[in-house]
Every structure is written in structure tokens, then in C-alpha cells.
Amino acid sequence: xxxxxxxxxxxxxxxxxxxxxxPELSPGHVRIRVHAAGVNRADLLQRMGLYPxxxxxxxxxxxxxYAGEVVELGAGAKRFVVGDxxxxxxxxxxxADQVVVHEREAAHVPEGLSWVQxxxxxxxxxxxWDALTTRGGVQPGSRVLIHAVGSGVGTAALQLxxxxxxxxxxxxxxxxxxxxxxxxxxxxxxxSVDLGVMRSELLRIAPDGFDVIIDLVGGAFVAENIAxxxxxxxxxxxxxxxxxxxxxxxxxxxxxxxxxxxxxLRARPIEEKILVAKELDRSVGRLFADKRLRPVIETAMPLAxxxxxxxxxxxxKTFGKVVLEV
Numbered sequence: 001x002x003x004x005x006x007x008x009x010x011x012x013x014x015x016x017x018x019x020x021x022x023p024e025l026s027p028g029h030v031r032i033r034v035h036a037a038g039v040n041r042a043d044l045l046q047r048m049g050l051y052p053x054x055x056x057x058x059x060x061x062x063x064x065x066y067a068g069e070v071v072e073l074g075a076g077a078k079r080f081v082v083g084d085x086x087x088x089x090x091x092x093x094x095x096a097d098q099v100v101v102h103e104r105e106a107a108h109v110p111e112g113l114s115w116v117q118x119x120x121x122x123x124x125x126x127x128x129w130d131a132l133t134t135r136g137g138v139q140p141g142s143r144v145l146i147h148a149v150g151s152g153v154g155t156a157a158l159q160l161x162x163x164x165x166x167x168x169x170x171x172x173x174x175x176x177x178x179x180x181x182x183x184x185x186x187x188x189x190x191x192s193v194d195l196g197v198m199r200s201e202l203l204r205i206a207p208d209g210f211d212v213i214i215d216l217v218g219g220a221f222v223a224e225n226i227a228x229x230x231x232x233x234x235x236x237x238x239x240x241x242x243x244x245x246x247x248x249x250x251x252x253x254x255x256x257x258x259x260x261x262x263x264x265l266r267a268r269p270i271e272e273k274i275l276v277a278k279e280l281d282r283s284v285g286r287l288f289a290d291k292r293l294r295p296v297i298e299t300a301m302p303l304a305x306x307x308x309x310x311x312x313x314x315x316x317k318t319f320g321k322v323v324l325e326v
Contacts, residue, residue, distance in 0.1 A: 002326075004095035004306040006060045009049030012307035012314075023093075023100040030080055030103050031072035036119035036300070037094040038065040039309045039322040040152070041241065042266060046092070047310065053092040054267040063094025064266060067109060067118035068326075077103045085109040087118045088277055089126060091266060095306055097326060105273050107280035110288035117295040120152070120321035125284045125293070126276045127265055128157035128214070131236045132164065135263050136212040140165030143206050143230065148216040149186060150177030152321040153238060155296040157214050158184050160284075163292045166212075169205055171198060173316070180319050184296070192217075195224055202228045209233055209256070219243030222260070229258045237262045296320030 005018040025031050043062035045051035053059045067087040070080045080086060086106040090099055109118045131153075132138045144161045148154045149170025161168045162185035170181050171192040178189030190201045202210070202224075209230030215221055219242030225235045226248050235258060253260065265276060287293045298318040301309055303326045313322050 001097035002303065003058075003061045003093075003097075004063075004303060004324075006047050006062065009047065012047070012310040014047060015307045015310065017304050017306075022098055025072060025074045025100055027075040028077055028102055029074040029100050030070050030077055030086075030106060031074075032066065032068040032086060032099050032101065032106070033071045034066045034068040034094060034097055034099055034326045035115035036067045036326060037063045037096075037303075037324045038119045038123055038152070039306075039313055039324060040064050040123055041239070041313065043095075044310055044314055057091030058093045061093045061095055063090070063092060063096065065089050065119060065122040066094040066099055067115050067121075068099070070106075071098075074100075074103075079103040080106065085118070087122050088280070089122045089265060089273060095303065095324060095326075102270060102274070105270065105277050107277045108285065110285045113288065113295065116297065116300045116323045116325060119323050120295040120297050121156075121284070121288075122280060123265070124152040124156040124321060125160065126280055127153050127238060127263075128160050129279055129284055130265065130276070131214050131238050131263055132157060132160055132212065135236045135261050136214065136234050138164055138166055138212050142166045142211040143209075144168050145202065145206075145210040145213045145225075145228065146170045146186075146216070147192065147214065147221055148172065148239065148241070149181045149189070150174075150319045151216055151239075152296070153216055154214075155181070155184060155320050156293075158186055159293045160287070163287050169202065169210070171202075177319055192221075195220060199224050199227055206230075212236065214238060217242045219246060222246035223248050226252050226256075226258065226260075229256055231256050231258070233258045235260045238264075298322050300325050
């Protein structure tokens with residue numbers, strides 16, 4: 001099968017198209033012919049040697065999400081039949097013609113989604129659902145703040161929060177992304193270039209603070225989150241594009257009785273990934289079927305152009321997802 005291999009750690013130029021044997025099909029697993037794979041920042045970090053693949057995932061083939069067609073069933077696999085359209089999350093290896101996953105880790109692609117659209121869903125919407133509901137505990141009427149609202153997870157979290165009846169405010173470094181986020185249901189947008197100005201604007205919008213903050217940026221933004229979180233609010237840290245360290249006001253965190261929690265999907269055990277697939281099938285899939293959610297895609301390009309896809313994601317100019325067509 002074809003794969004995109006990380007020749008050595010470095011820039012996008014280290015990605016190269018290669019051939020390797022088809023993966024072994026284990027009992028209870030399904031072989032999937034991949035038609036499209038989403039590009040995520042974790043892929044860029046893996047390429048640079050900053051985010052190793054979890055045990056069992058290929059260390060030199062990136063890719064956390066796929067959409068494709070079941071082409072073979074392992075012994076005892078009964079959940080799907082050959083020809084079913086499926087998508088899901090893997091620990092790595094989705095930049096390839098094939099993936100083999102446990103049948104319970106895959107979910108049915110919602111009706112009406114193309115392969116490219118389907119591949120843009122699993123990582124972004126599963127991460128957003130987990131952050132908003134499991135970690136954030138959102139309720140109808142919650143005031144939600146999403147940093148980097150124009151990113152793949154940001155646009156997913158925005159749509160999910162609106163579908164769950166929340167009031168959504170977002171931040172981005174560029175006004176054009178805020179304008180496009182407004183078309184998805186965001187009610188207020190704040191430019192985040194100057195953090196002091198951002199804090200003032202956010203407190204003007206929500207003087208009592210935000211009930212749930214989805215932070216896809218990290219770094220110095222964590223301190224700003226504590227400054228604008230509501231009493232008993234929750235700050236869910238999902239991304240670290242602004243850095244892995246932060247200096248925070250612990251007294252304010254205590255006074256607000258707020259919760260700061262981190263989350264990631266990639267390295268979770270198979271039992272938790274099965275639960276993620278269930279939510280993709282049940283909660284997220286239902287909202288897509290009802291047309292209350294839609295994939296947000298910047299562009300799609302051939303698998304052989306993975307290096308260019310990485311350059312585009314690293315540019316921070318994208319709105320929504322970049323997808324590779326396999």
C-alpha cells in the first residue's frame with residue numbers, strides 16, 4: 001500500500017510517498033480502504049519529533065483520522081459488512097491507502113457526506129464534543145468561549161455549542177476568521193493579537209465571566225482564561241500552539257472555584273476510543289443527519305502533496321480543516 005512516510009524529523013520536506021506491506025488483519029478488526037485523511041497539528045508535531053506516536057501506531061506514518069470503505073472483515077468481526085462507509089480516529093497511520101482498526105473503533109459516516117467531508121469530522125468533532133460535554137459540562141444557556149475559533153476543532157466546537165443551546169463567543173488573530181465564524185452561529189468575536197485588549201473585550205461581553213472556556217492555544221492564554229472564567233466555570237485546555245508553559249493567578253482560580261482540566265484523544269486506551277466512536281455514531285452523527293452541523297473545510301489535496309498540506313496548516317491561515325484525498 002501507499003503511505004506518506006516521515007523520512008526523518010524536520011520540516012514538511014521530510015514527508016515522502018512510499019510503499020509498504022498491507023497491515024495484518026487481526027480478529028475483531030476491519031480493513032478499511034482509506035479515501036481521505038484529515039490533517040491535524042499533531043501530525044506536524046509528530047513530523048518534527050515533538051509528539052511521538054502512541055504504542056501500536058506507526059512511528060513514521062502520521063494521520064489521526066480517516067474516512068473510507070470496509071473491504072475485509074477479521075475473524076469474528078460482525079459490526080460492519082464489506083462496502084460500509086466508515087470513519088474514525090487512529091493513533092497514527094491514516095496517511096495511507098489502508099488502515100486496520102478494531103470494529104468498535106469505527107463509526108458509520110453520516111448520510112450525505114463526501115469522503116473529504118467525512119475525513120474532516122472525527123478528530124475535530126470528537127475532540128470538541130469531549131471538551132464541551134464530558135470535560136466542560138455545558139448546559140443549554142451556558143456562556144462558552146472558544147479560543148482559535150477558526151481552527152478545525154474551533155469550528156466544530158462552535159457548531160456543537162450552538163446545537164446544544166449555548167451562547168458562543170470566539171477569539172482569533174484575524175478579523176476575517178471571526179466574520180466567517182459568525183456565519184456558523186458565533187455571537188461575538190474578539191481579535192486576540194493583544195491579550196490585554198482581548199481580556200477587556202471579553203469582560204465587556206461577559207462581566208460575570210464564561211461558564212466554559214475551550215482553549216485550543218495554551219501558553220499565555222491560560223492566564224487570560226482564569227481572568228475571565230465565571231464562578232464555578234470550567235477551563236478545558238485542548239491545544240498548546242502558544243506554548244507549554246503558563247504563569248497563572250492561583251488565588252483567582254480558588255476564588256472563582258473554577259476547574260482547569262486538560263484533555264487529548266490520541267493516547268487514550270482502546271476502551272475510551274470505543275466510547276468516542278459511539279458518540280460519533282450517536283450524538284454527533286445525529287446532529288449531522290439533522291443538518292445542524294456541517295464540515296468546515298479549507299481545502300483538499302492529493303496524498304502526494306502532504307508536505308504542502310503541512311505547510312498550509314502551519315501558516316495559520318486556514319479556516320476549518322485541510323484534508324488529503326487518498
